[in-house]
Amino acid sequence: MPATEMLSGAEIVLRALKEQGVDTVFGYPGGAVLPIYDALFQQNAIRHILVRHEQGAVHAAEGYARSTGKVGVVLVTSGPGATNAVTGLVDALMDSIPVVCLTGQVPTHLIGNDAFQEADTTGITRPATKHNYLVKSTDDVGRVIHEAFYVARSGRPGPVVVDLPKDILINKGVYAGVPSAPHRSYRPVLDPDPQAIATAIRMLKGAKRPIVYAGGGVVNSGPEASRLLAEFVHLTGFPCTNTLMGLGTFPASDPQFLGMLGMHGTYEANLAMHGCDVMLNIGARFDDRVTGRLRDFSPGSLKIHADIDPSSVNKNVRVDCAIIGDAARILAALIAGWKADAAKPDTGALAQWWRQIDAWRARDCLRFRQDMAPSAIIKPQYAIRRLYELAQETGRDTFITTEVGQHQMWAAQFWKFERPNRWMTSGGLGTMGYGLPAAMGVQIAHPDALVIDIAGEASILMNIQEMGTLAQYRLPVKVFILNNEYMGMVRQWQELLHGGRYSESYSAALPDFVKLAESFHAVGLRATRLGELDDVIREMLRVDKAVIADICVDKAENCFPMIPSGAAHNEMILGPEDEASRKGGGAGVTEEGMVLV
Amino acid sequence: MLKVLMPDHDITTRQAVISVLVENEAGVLARVIGLFSGRGYNIDSLTVAPVDEEKHLSRITIVTSGTAMVIEQIKAQLDRLVPIHKVADLTMEGPHIAREMALIKVAGVGEKRVEALRIADAFRARVVDATTESFVFEMTGATDKLDAFTALMRPLGLVEVCRTGVVAIARGPKGIHG
Numbered sequence: 081m082p083a084t085e086m087l088s089g090a091e092i093v094l095r096a097l098k099e100q101g102v103d104t105v106f107g108y109p110g111g112a113v114l115p116i117y118d119a120l121f122q123q124n125a126i127r128h129i130l131v132r133h134e135q136g137a138v139h140a141a142e143g144y145a146r147s148t149g150k151v152g153v154v155l156v157t158s159g160p161g162a163t164n165a166v167t168g169l170v171d172a173l174m175d176s177i178p179v180v181c182l183t184g185q186v187p188t189h190l191i192g193n194d195a196f197q198e199a200d201t202t203g204i205t206r207p208a209t210k211h212n213y214l215v216k217s218t219d220d221v222g223r224v225i226h227e228a229f230y231v232a233r234s235g236r237p238g239p240v241v242v243d244l245p246k247d248i249l250i251n252k253g254v255y256a257g258v259p260s261a262p263h264r265s266y267r268p269v270l271d272p273d274p275q276a277i278a279t280a281i282r283m284l285k286g287a288k289r290p291i292v293y294a295g296g297g298v299v300n301s302g303p304e305a306s307r308l309l310a311e312f313v314h315l316t317g318f319p320c321t322n323t324l325m326g327l328g329t330f331p332a333s334d335p336q337f338l339g340m341l342g343m344h345g346t347y348e349a350n351l352a353m354h355g356c357d358v359m360l361n362i363g364a365r366f367d368d369r370v371t372g373r374l375r376d377f378s379p380g381s382l383k384i385h386a387d388i389d390p391s392s393v394n395k396n397v398r399v400d401c402a403i404i405g406d407a408a409r410i411l412a413a414l415i416a417g418w419k420a421d422a423a424k425p426d427t428g429a430l431a432q433w434w435r436q437i438d439a440w441r442a443r444d445c446l447r448f449r450q451d452m453a454p455s456a457i458i459k460p461q462y463a464i465r466r467l468y469e470l471a472q473e474t475g476r477d478t479f480i481t482t483e484v485g486q487h488q489m490w491a492a493q494f495w496k497f498e499r500p501n502r503w504m505t506s507g508g509l510g511t512m513g514y515g516l517p518a519a520m521g522v523q524i525a526h527p528d529a530l531v532i533d534i535a536g537e538a539s540i541l542m543n544i545q546e547m548g549t550l551a552q553y554r555l556p557v558k559v560f561i562l563n564n565e566y567m568g569m570v571r572q573w574q575e576l577l578h579g580g581r582y583s584e585s586y587s588a589a590l591p592d593f594v595k596l597a598e599s600f601h602a603v604g605l606r607a608t609r610l611g612e613l614d615d616v617i618r619e620m621l622r623v624d625k626a627v628i629a630d631i632c633v634d635k636a637e638n639c640f641p642m643i644p645s646g647a648a649h650n651e652m653i654l655g656p657e658d659e660a661s662r663k664g665g666g667a668g669v670t671e672e673g674m675v676l677v
Numbered sequence: 678m679l680k681v682l683m684p685d686h687d688i689t690t691r692q693a694v695i696s697v698l699v700e701n702e703a704g705v706l707a708r709v710i711g712l713f714s715g716r717g718y719n720i721d722s723l724t725v726a727p728v729d730e731e732k733h734l735s736r737i738t739i740v741t742s743g744t745a746m747v748i749e750q751i752k753a754q755l756d757r758l759v760p761i762h763k764v765a766d767l768t769m770e771g772p773h774i775a776r777e778m779a780l781i782k783v784a785g786v787g788e789k790r791v792e793a794l795r796i797a798d799a800f801r802a803r804v805v806d807a808t809t810e811s812f813v814f815e816m817t818g819a820t821d822k823l824d825a826f827t828a829l830m831r832p833l834g835l836v837e838v839c840r841t842g843v844v845a846i847a848r849g850p851k852g853i854h855g
Contacts, residue, residue, distance in 0.1 A: 206708060207715050211759040214703065231759055265700055266759045391753035394746060 089218040089249035090115035093182065096225035098125050099258055102153050104144060104524055105129070106137040110157025111197060112184025115249035129524060129553060132545035134161050136517035138168020138239075139543070142177045143521030146504045147479055149302055151232050152521065154181040159197030162204070162243075167511060169208040169239045174508025175325060176300055178237035180228045181209075187247035188216060201243045210238030215245070218253025226258050235268030236389040237300055268388060272405035272413050279401045280360070280384045281417040287358035288429035289436075290318045293341065293370075296325030296507070297363020297388060299500045301407035306330070306500045308411035309362070315418060317430055319437055321349040323364045325507045328497035338437065339446075342370040343643050344489040347445035347652060348437055350641075353378050354649035355436070360414075362386040363407045366397040367508070368676070376648035386410045445641045445654055446493055454611030460487065460562045460633040463613060464494040464534065467560060470617045476530040478502065479522045483515040483539030486568035486639045491534040513542025516559060520546055523555040530558070530621070537563040537630075538587050547600035550626040558620050559628045561593060564635045572638045576659070577669055597628035606630040646673020692721065693748045694767040694775055694845045697737040698853055700760035701727050708758050709737060718751050719743060722777070722842035734762065736853075738844050740775075765853050767845050775845040779823045784811040785834030793833040800826045811836070 087095065093116055097105070106129045109117045120128050131137040134156045141152025152172075156165050162183040172179045186195040202214045211231045213224045221244070228240040284290060292313055298305045306329040313320045313336050320330045321341040330337055339346035341353055350372075353359065359381045364370065366385075371377040374396060383399040385392070386407065393402040403410050450462040464487075471478050480495055481504040482488040488505055497503050504522060506514040515533040523531040533540075540561055550557050562568075570585040594604030603625050607616040613631070620627045640655045646669060653659045699705045706725055713720050721740040728736045741751060748766070756764045767773040781802070783793045786809075797804065797814050800822070806813035816826060820843060827838055847853070 202704060203707070206704070206711055212704075235757075265762045389757060391750065391757050393753070394749055395753075398746070 084254050086252040087255050088115065088119070088252055089221045089244065090119040092218065092221040092253060092255045093225060093244070093249070094119050094123060094126060095255055096222045097153065100151070100226065100229045102126055102151075105153045105155050106131055106140040106144070106521065107155030108134050108137060108157065108161060110161050110184060112158035112186060112246045113155060113161075113182075113244070113249070115246065116155060116182070116184075116244075128155070129520075130549065131517065131520075132548045133543065134164035135168050135513065136520070136543050136546045136549070138165050138172065138179060138181065139511075139514050139517035140521035140524070140546075141179050141181075142168065142172050142175075143481060143504050143518030144525045145177050145179060145521075146299070146518075147501050147522045148525045149501065151178040151180055151229055154179060156181065157184040157197065158186055158201065159199045161197075162199055162201040162241075166204060166208050167509075169205055169241065171506055171509040171511045171514065172239040173208060173210060175506065176237050176296060177239070178232040179239040180225070180232050181239060181241045183241055183243050184249075185214070185243045185245040188245045189247070191245065201241065205241045208239070209241050212241035212243065214243045215248050218248050218251040219256070221248065221253065222256040223259065226256075227263065230263060231266060234266070236297075269404050270388070270406040270409060272386070272403045272410045274413070276401060276403040277410075277413045277417050280386075280403060280414065281421050282423075283358050283382050283384060283401060284316065284360065284414075284418065285421055285423040285425050287318075288426050289355060289357045289433045290316070290430070291352050291356040291359050292318050292320040293323070293353065293359060293361045293364055294320065294326045294329050295323040295362070295364025298326055298329040298407045299363075301363065303500055305363075305406075305408035305411060308408055308415065310334070312411050312415050312418070315415060316425070317427075318360075319352055319434070321345070321352065323367070323370055323507075324492055324505060326364060327492060327503045328500040331498045332496035333498060338441075340492050342367075343372070343645075344493065344639055344641065346493075347443050347641055347654060348440040350643065350649040350652055351440050352437055356381045358382045358384070360384045360386070361399075362410065363388075365392045366395070368396070371396060372643045372651075373646055373648045373673075376650075378649070443654065447655075450610070452610065454609060456610040458607065458610050458613055458631060458633045460564065460637055461490050461494055463560075463562060463631050463633060464490050466613055467532070467534075467617055468495050470614065470621060471530060471532070474530060474621055477526070477528075478530045478532065479504065479519075479526060481505065481515040481518040481522060481531070481533045483533070483535045483542075484510045484512045485536045485539060486564075486572065486637075487534055487536045487539075487562040489569075489639045490562070512539040516540060516543050516557070517546045519557045519559075520549055520555055523557050524553070531556075532558045532560055535559055535561045536568060537561050537565065537590055537593070538567045541591075544596070547597070547602060547626065547628075551601040555626060556624050557626050559626075560620070561628065561630050562633050563590075563593070563630050564633050564637065565590065566635060569639070575638065576644065577674065593628050593630035597626075600626070602626035602628060604628050604630070606632065608632040644669045644673060645676035646670050687745055690742050690744055691748065692740060692742045692768065693751075694773065694843060695739045695741060695752065695755070696765045696767055696845060696853055697739065697755055697761060698763040699735050699737060700762065701733045701735040702760055705735070705760050706737070708760070709739075709755065712754055712758065713741075713751075716750075716754065718747065724842040724844050738842070740843050763853050765847070767847055770847060772848040773845050774848060775819060775843050776817055777820055777823060777841050777843045778815065778817045779827070779838055779840045780805070781814045781816065781827060781830060781838050782811060782836040783814065783830050783834050784836050786810055789833045793830060796826070796829050796833075802826065
C-alpha cells in the first residue's frame with residue numbers, strides 16, 4: 081500500500097486551486113502568505129497577477145468572474161492585506177459575484193496575541209462575505225478550499241474568505257480532493273416548484289399590461305438564461321426592462337426592450353413598471369434604487385418574483401407569487417408552461433399597452449443638447465455615445481466597466497449591451513474605484529477584447545495605483561474619464577437638495593491625467609473641445625497600450641431622467657426644464673425623501 | 678420613519694419561537710447574532726447547546742418579535758447561512774412546549790422568609806441552596822410563570838435572578854427534520 085502523500089499546506093492550496101480549474105490569482109504578498117508565494121514560484125499552471133493594493137485584487141477578481149462566469153481568486157496577506165480587501169468583499173457580496181479570497185494569518189499559537197500584522201479576519205469579514213473559514217489543521221486545507229469554491233458559486237453567488245495561519249501553510253498534511261458527497265447543510269434549491277410555475281403562468285396569461293423586469297441573477301445563471309429570457313419575451317410579446325446589474329441579459333437593440341429602470345432609468349421603463357398589471361421579476365431584488373417610494377411602487381400589479389435566494393422574496397415588496405430557483409431553469413419552465421397552457425393571452429390589451437408604452441417612448445427621455453460647433457463644450461452623454469459608435473466600428477468584442485457616479489449612469493443609459501457578461505459595474509455597494517481594477521481583471525480573462533473603464537475624474541483616483549499593474553502585464557485597458565472637475569453625482573444632489581451649496585464636491589488640485597498616464601508607461605490623451613473628441617477616441621481605440629483619455633466635459637451637466645429619492649416612478653424629473661418647472665425647488669423631494677440616500 | 682415608507686400591510690408585531698439546527702462549529706453563534714444585530718432584528722432570548730455529538734449538531738432557540746414580514750425575513754436570512762441545517766418556526770408550525778429555567782436568590786428573615794418558601798412551594802420551585810438568611814430557588818416553567826414568581830419575590834428580598842432563556846420543542850411525534 082503506497083504511503084499517503086504528505087504535502088505542505090501551501091502545496092495543498094495550489095493543488096486545490098488547480099483542481100478547481102483556477103488559472104489566475106490576483107494578489108499581493110506579505111509575511112503570512114510567503115509559503116504560498118514560494119509554492120507559486122515553483123509552478124507554472126497558475127498565473128499570479130501582482131496588484132498594487134489589495135482592494136484592487138478583489139475588484140480585479142470580480143471583473144474576471146463577472147466577465148467569464150468563473151470564480152475569481154484573490155490571495156492577500158494577514159492584517160492590512162485582509163482589511164484592505166474588505167471593501168472589495170462587500171462589493172462582491174452586494175452584487176453576488178463569486179470570489180474566493182485566501183488571506184494569510186499569523187501562526188495559530190499567536191492568534192489572539194495582537195501579533196504583528198494580526199487582525200481578526202474571520203470576525204471582520206463575517207458580515208462582508210457569504211461565508212468564511214479559519215483553517216486550523218493542514219489536513220483540512222484541501223477540503224475547506226473546495227468547499228469555499230462550492231459556496232462561492234452555488235445558489236446566490238458571493239465572496240468567501242479562507243483564513244490560513246502561517247504554520248498551517250508550512251506544516252505537512254494530507255490533501256483531500258474534490259468531495260464527492262453533497263455539502264452537509266448548504267444545498268440551494270435550483271429547480272422551481274411546478275405549482276409556482278403554474279400560478280405564474282395563470283397570472284401572465286391573464287395580463288393586460290405585463291412587464292418583465294430582469295436583473296443580475298440572469299447574468300449569474302449563465303448565458304443560457306439570457307437566451308431563454310429573450311425567447312420568453314419574444315414568445316409572449318411582453319415589454320422587458322433591465323436593472324443596472326441586469327444590462328446585457330436582454331439585447332438593447334430589441335424593440336421589446338424599454339431600457340434600464342430605476343432612479344436614472346428611462347421614462348418608459350419606469351412608467352411601465354408603475355402602470356403594469358402583472359410584473360415578472362426575474363433575478364432582481366426590488367432594490368431601493370429601483371422601487372423608489374415603496375408604498376407607491378407599482379400599486380396595481382400582481383407581482384411574480386423569481387429568485388434563487390428565498391430571503392430576497394417579500395423583503396422590500398410583498399409579492400403574489402414566489403418562484404425559488406435558478407433563473408435559466410425557471411425561464412425554461414415558464415416557456416414550457418406558456419406553450420402548454422391553452423389559455424389565450426389578451427393580445428388586444430397587449431397591443432393597447434404597447435401603444436401606451438410607445439407614447440412614453442416618444443418623450444425621448446435620454447435626449448440632450450450637444451452644440452455641434454468644433455469649439456463647443458463636450459456633453460458627457462455625447463462623449464459616451466461617440467465612444468459607443470466608434471467602438472462598434474472596430475467590430476471587437478467590447479467589455480465596459482465603470483466607476484461610480486454620473487458617468488456610471490450615463491454609461492448604463494447610452495451603451496447598448498447586446499450580450500451578458502460585457503458590463504461590470506458596482507451596483508449594490510456603489511464603490512468608487514471599482515472600474516479600473518475590474519477592467520484589469522476583465523482584460524486578463526479576455527486578452528484580445530476591447531476593455532474600457534468609463535470613469536469620472538474623482539473615482540479614478542481611488543485606485544489609480546493599478547495603472548502600474550496595467551503596465552507590468554501590458555494590459556491595453558482604456559480609461560475614458562468624463563472629467564467635469566466635480567464629484568458629479570454629489571454635486572447634482574447638492575444642487576437639487578441642498579440649495580446649490582457645493583460642500584467639498586469640487587475636485588481641486590487634479591493631476592494632469594496625460595502626464596499621469598505617461599508616468600505609468602501608458603498613453604495620455606485629452607479632448608477639451610468637441611472638435612477633438614473623435615480623434616481622441618479613435619486614437620485611444622487604435623493604440624495597443626493602456627490609455628487614459630481625459631475628456632473635459634460640461635461641468636454643470638446633470639444626470640436625467642431622475643426619480644428623486646422618496647418619490648414614486650410616476651414622479652420622474654425628465655430634464656433641467658422639467659426640474660425648473662417644479663414649484664418650491666428641491667426637485668419635489670419630500671422631507672421623507674431627504675433622509676434617503 | 679421606516680414604518681411610513683413601508684408598504685401598507687399588516688404591521689402588528691408577534692412573538693416567534695424559532696428553532697435552528699446548526700453545524701456545531703466555531704463562529705456559528707456569531708453568525709446568527711451578527712445577522713440579528715446587522716439587520717436590526719430583536720432577540721428576546723437565545724439559547725444554544727450541542728445536541729448531537731456524533732453529527733456535530735447544535736440547536737439554537739431564538740425568541741424574537743416583529744411583523745409577519747420581518748419574521749419571514751428572519752427565517753429566510755437564517756436559512757441561507759451556510760452552516761445552518763434547518764430553521765423551524767415553532768409558533769407557526771403547530772403547538773409546542775417552551776420552557777426556561779431560573780435560579781432565583783432571595784434573602785430575608787422572619788415572616789418574609791417563611792412567605793418566600795410558601796410561595797416557592799406553590800410554584801413548585803426547588804430550594805437548591807439555603808442559609809439562615811437566604812434561599813436559592815431553582816424553577817423551570819413557561820416564561821410568564823417565571824415572571825410571576827420573580828415579581829412575587831421582589832418585596833420578599835429578591836437579590837438576583839439568572840435565567841437560561843427559552844428552549845422549545847414541537848408537540849407530537851415529528852422531529853425538527855420531519
